Amino acid sequence: MSLAERILQGDTRAAARLMRDIDDGYASAREELKLLYPHSGSAYLIGITGPPGAGKSTLVDQVTEAYRRRGKRVGIVAVDPTSPFTGGAILGDRIRMNRHADDEGVFIRSLATRGHLGGVSRSTGDVALVMDAMGMDVVIIETVGVGQDEVDIVKMAHTTVVVMVPGLGDDIQAIKAGILEIGDVFVVNKSDRPDADRTVRELTTMLEMNSARADDWRPKVMRTEAHRGTGIAELVEEFETHRSHLFGSAAINRFLAEKGARTFMEILKDRLFAEVFAPLEADGRFARIVDDLANRRIDPYSAVEAVVAERFAAGADN
Numbered sequence: 001m002s003l004a005e006r007i008l009q010g011d012t013r014a015a016a017r018l019m020r021d022i023d024d025g026y027a028s029a030r031e032e033l034k035l036l037y038p039h040s041g042s043a044y045l046i047g048i049t050g051p052p053g054a055g056k057s058t059l060v061d062q063v064t065e066a067y068r069r070r071g072k073r074v075g076i077v078a079v080d081p082t083s084p085f086t087g088g089a090i091l092g093d094r095i096r097m098n099r100h101a102d103d104e105g106v107f108i109r110s111l112a113t114r115g116h117l118g119g120v121s122r123s124t125g126d127v128a129l130v131m132d133a134m135g136m137d138v139v140i141i142e143t144v145g146v147g148q149d150e151v152d153i154v155k156m157a158h159t160t161v162v163v164m165v166p167g168l169g170d171d172i173q174a175i176k177a178g179i180l181e182i183g184d185v186f187v188v189n190k191s192d193r194p195d196a197d198r199t200v201r202e203l204t205t206m207l208e209m210n211s212a213r214a215d216d217w218r219p220k221v222m223r224t225e226a227h228r229g230t231g232i233a234e235l236v237e238e239f240e241t242h243r244s245h246l247f248g249s250a251a252i253n254r255f256l257a258e259k260g261a262r263t264f265m266e267i268l269k270d271r272l273f274a275e276v277f278a279p280l281e282a283d284g285r286f287a288r289i290v291d292d293l294a295n296r297r298i299d300p301y302s303a304v305e306a307v308v309a310e311r312f313a314a315g316a317d318n
Helices: 003-008 012-024 028-040 055-071 094-098 125-135 168-174 196-209 232-246 253-280 285-294 300-317
Strands: 042-051 074-080 107-111 138-140 159-164 185-188 222-225
Touching: 003 012, 003 125, 003 196, 012 028, 012 107, 012 125, 012 168, 042 055, 042 222, 055 138, 074 125, 107 300, 125 138, 138 222, 159 232, 185 196, 185 232, 196 222, 222 232, 232 253, 253 285, 253 300, 285 300
Parallel strands: 042 138, 042 159, 074 107, 074 138, 159 185, 185 222
Antiparallel strands: none
């Protein structure tokens, strides 16, 4: 049987192998994803993002426990920084979630960013799709610590959660134009710290200043102490409220259309690049182009135009 067929029969080893193949960029993984795609679309995707040190991993651990108490199967995609030595994920997230390691209702996969910006890795969406097809009711995607422009999680999660901590001060203002505009739920974690009340007030004020969203959802600011489990039940209830709002309105149709369009365009760009670049590298032309550029014998714009024109001319001949 194919890996996809084994996954649909509940084989977690096959799922782990396919996720590895996806992350390594094997062409065979695409064929398996084609088989799994019709069996996906049922999982509820939650994205957890925010600056480093906000306690995202501990929060994910507690949210996972809360959903397990509800009888839900949970998949976790933990995007970790890339090791400068091995290129793999630095598994800090998995260590913090170790208590779920023996729970058959929880599947955890760590991914390295591998230089990909946006807080997620290039393979994150496909790994989440595998978990969806596995029958996970909830898939939680935890991004690496992000900044103003690294907000790719909003492209794939039904509910985007922005986690902050007291003491950020002017940092909140600095990231307003990025993260504060994508969140469906905001969390002030470590709310037992001094200045927690001020942080909540600042976030609330900034959210009120933002223009109304197209879907008329008004994000709330929640308070948690993840290391103690305080506020987790209320937070999960807010997730479910947003989920009901999203799926009970036309917003879900817009979300699915935009997600499908982005996925198609990303795959198309990657495929077209590979189709054009691979022959250039194989026959040594890329090296010659680079040498010509370095010595100013050609400009990069003309070089690209020549390659594209040649490629499409060859395609027309075929």
